[in-house]
Every structure is written in C-alpha cells, then in structure tokens.
Amino acid sequence: MNMPNQTDVQVQRIRAIGLTVTNCDRSLDFYTQALLFELVSDITVAGQDYTDLEGVIDAKIRIVTLRLGDELIELMEYLNVEGKPIPSDSQSNDLWFQHLAIVVSDMDRAYAHLHSFPIAPISVEPQTIPPGNKASGGVRAFKFKDPDGHDLELIWFPPDKGQDKWHQKKNRLFLGIDHSAIAISNTDQSLHFYCDLLGMQIDSHSLNWRATQARMDDLPGAEVQITALQPVQDGVGIELLDYLVPGTGRPIPSDWKSCDIARVQVEFVVNNLEQLVNKLKQNRVQFVSPRIVQFSDRSRPYKQGCLVKDPDGHVVLLIRHRLSP
Template identity: 80%
Template sequence: MSVRTDLQVQRIRAIGLTVTDADRSKDFYTQALEFEPVSDITVEGRDYSDLEGVPGAKIRIVTLQLGDELIELMEYLNVEGKPIPKDSQSNDLWFQHLAIAVSDMDRAYAHLQAFPIEPISVEPQTIPPGNKASAGVRAFKFKDPDRHDLELIWFPPDKGQDKWHQKSDRLFLGIDHSAIAISNTEQSLKFYCDLLGMQIEGGSLNWRETQARLDDLPGAEVRITALRPRSGGLGIELLDYLVPPKGRPIPSDWKSCDIAHMQVELVVNDIEQAVDKLRENGVEFVSSRVVEFTDNSCPYRQGCLVKDPDGHAMLAIPNALEH
C-alpha cells in the first residue's frame, strides 16, 4: 500500500449491528444499557441493496443513542442471516465489541445481572499497576441476545477521555470505542492511519491473569492500539492477539445480513477522493458504487461500504450529513 494521503476521517457517526429481532435488541439496549430511541425506519430498494451488497434487501433500522454516540440495529426483514458461531472467541478475527463507559462499575455490573446476558469475563477485572498505559481501568465483557460482544469499561481519573469524568447522574455514559480483532497491527495501521487519516491515541500490551479472566482465554496476551479521528469522540481499538495466536478469519461468504456483521460509519471529508484512494490501494469493496440516496429517510446522502484488511466493515459517508 502507498502511504501518502490527505484523507481524514472526521469522526465516527455511528456503529451498525445486524440483529435477528430489532424489537428484542431495542428492549435489551434501552433497558439493560439505558440507550434512548432516536428513530425507527424501514428501507428497501436498489440503493440499500447496492450499499450493503445484499440483493433485494429490506432493512428495518432502529437508531439508539447513549450519551453522544449512536448505534443502528439493522434487521433484514426478508433475508435470514447466519448466526454468530457459538464457539466464537475474542481472538477470532470477526470479534468486534462496543466498549460502553460507565460511571460506577459495581453498580453497572449489578444492574446487568437482571438481564439475559452471556458473560465472557469471570467478573469485572481491574488492570494491574504494572501495565502503565491501562493501570486501574476496570472492564467486563459479555454478549447481547444475538451474541454480539460488549464491554463495560470504567476509567480512573488519570485515564480515558475527559468526558467520562464529568459529573453525571447516569450509570451508562456512552460508547468509548469499538474494538476489533486483527491479524497484523502494521497492516491495519496502514489502512486506518495512512489511508484514512486516523491517529494513534495510545497502546498497551495486556497479558497475564487479568486479561485471561477478561477474555476467557487462557494465557491471553494482546497488543492493543487505540485509534481516534482527529476530532476525538468514538474510536477504534485494534486487538492483535499474540497468545493464543490469531483465531479464525472472517469467512469470505459472510454478508451484511449475517448477524456477526457490524459496520463503523466513518465520516470522511471527501467521499469520492476517499473511494478512489481506497480503490488504488486494493481495498475490498462491498458496495458496487458510491451510492447516492435521494430519499429523506436515510441519515446520509452518500455511502460506500468497504472492508479493512481483516474483513471488518467500514462505511464511508460524506461530511455534510443533512439532505
């Protein structure tokens, strides 16, 4: 890949999750995690099919908000997607989670116990002092009703974005980042930093018993690189597992309608230039074209879905979001 670029991801607008039942997922996210409803639309037609690479797609999209961040629950009404494999682990390359910042880990963890979660972590874990980059951070990983991976994260006063330390009476504050399992840090940095203009915010090597108990992976050792757009906000965390070694790749026949599908909406300053640059550099495209939306129900005017080097879905959308 060539590395010169003047592209910039301005911010991450939202994260989309394919779900089997939008009502069930909406109930879970609003009740268990205190998200708030924003909109509920159903879309169909060639534009959406071309965007997502699923012919004849009819999609119900329920948008929810937590703090400043948005998620979109995407239920394909006329296509049945494959479920997330039951034996999924954190080092499988389809692993992707949402990290939800909380004001009080013990209270948030207790609140979750009343809901149908599948825990990954033994219990909330505290990163030990030996790990300077993450010392004192508390985290707990679990799965939602579709088995999408989620994490509660609490930051001590000297860690995390400033907004997580503002006085709030809320228990669940917002989404700090989406973490993705990757096969090679340098390869991913070429895509996210060199091509898309995201910035490295920090990194750490997490290992020993704490990480093993957090991930339910014996002997887990993971190189973590935190990325954010220049304007801050929602970020992406790269998880490069050293022990156990890389898990299974994302199967080439998985589509946007399959339940493991998550797509990160990247607001770019020039979508045509972005698409040209990504094409020049051999990036895999899901969308057959830059799709132009004429109906007012779509929250963006144009979009183009591509895959990162490991197959995680990234939706490029233009900066001017309003019609």
C-alpha cells in the same frame, strides 16, 4: 508511517456503529432496558440503493437508531433475508470479534444491574487492569454478549484515564460509547489501512496480559497488543486487538454478508468521499458496494455511502454526512 495533516482526505469522526440483529424488537428491549439507551428513530428502508450499499439482493432493512450519551448505534434487521448466526464457540481472538465499549460511572452498580438481564458473560467478573500497564492501569472492564451474541464491554476509567467527558459529574450509570475494538491479524497491516489510508491517528499502545486479561477474555494465557486509534475530531475511537497468545483465531468467512448477524459496521464520516474511494481502489481495498450510493431519501442522515472491508474483513461504511459541506 506518515501521519495525516488537516488537508488530507481522511475520516473526521465516527457517526454510529451498526449491528445486524435477528429481531429489532428484542434487541431494542435489551439495549434500552439493560444498558439504558434511548430510542432516536425506527425506519424501514428498501430498494436498489440499499441493495448496492450493503451487497444484499433486494435488501429490506428495519433500522432502529439508539443513543447513549453523545453516541449512536443502529440495530439493523433484514426483514426478507435470514442471516447466519454468530458461531456459538466464538472467542475474543477470532477475527470477527468486535465489541462496543460502554462507559459506566460505577462498575459495581452497572454490573449488578446487568445481571438481571439475559446476558452471556465472557469475563469471569469485572477485572481491574494492573497498575504496571501505563496506558490502561486501573481501568475496570467486564465483557459479555447481547442476546444475538454480539460482544460488548462495560468499562470504567479512573481519574487519570479516558476522555475528559467520562469524568464530568453526571448522575447516569451508563454514559456512552468510548470505542469499538476489533480483533486483527497484523498490527502493521491494519495501521496501513486505518492510518495511512483513512487518516486516523494513533492515540496509545499497550500490552495486556497475565491472569487479568485471561479472566477478561476467557482465553488462557491471553496476551494482546492493543493500539488505540482516534479520528481527527475525537469521539468514538477504534482499538486494534492483536492477540500474540494464543495467536490469531479463525478468519472472517469470505461469504459472510451484511445480513449475517456477526456483521458490525462502523460509520465513518469522511471529508471527501470520492477522493477517498479512488485512493482505496488504487490500494486494492476490497469493496462491498459496487459504487458510491447517492441517497435522496431524507430519512437517512447521509448523502452518500460506500461499504468497504478492512484487511481482515471487518466492514467500514464511509459516508458523506448531510451536514458536511
């Protein structure tokens, strides 16, 4: 696999992560109270541009933007379409699995705080990855679901792990978002998409298994190959979760749309959107948007956008930021 250089068409950074929600007010309450996100903006958008961008006819979307530390999420409620709920029997190896890893300064305090809110736990309790795991030994994590069933993770890094900013002294309990992890069916296939085509770079590899991973994922005998990826400007990364045991779960249904609640879309700022779109078309990547959508609406932070799917059907929003040249 060829590593990108600075002149390649590539992802620069992740601007935000969008979650389709059933009710923005309910999700806003949860994320601001249980996880201490802060409100940035609350807008409603509609029109042909958003219909084309998201592939949902007559889309009318309320978008609530929230910040935690340096990172943003967008809660997206489709006001005129009722999306399908996340399957209640979802597991971590199903290919629609995608979690946000929220960094905490004190796992025990964060875990206690979280339990006064309506969460559905995935992990038995916070788990500590064994020291024999070079990439993530000593990391503590707890997985759970938000009121819509979106997968979330609290993560705590020991002094020798994680980005430097997670170790700067801050008197906050919830610090920001480290990465979004996605279940995949084949590591090489996903690396071709995210590294060869989008220009992300491999940060680390690890193999997580034994009882700790089983208790974390609520999957007996879980064994997962993890590949961490970073954009060239660092910040939020992507983790590829390739489950070797019990193996790849169910595929993402081909008829799921952006209005369905399981949809999570990562917003990638790219340095040349037109060139990248042409490159993806040449490589037969599946597009949701029929065109690059141009936005004159100054309420949106990007000038152009185009929604595509990765090899397993996770959606990726490629954008040209208004601050870009």
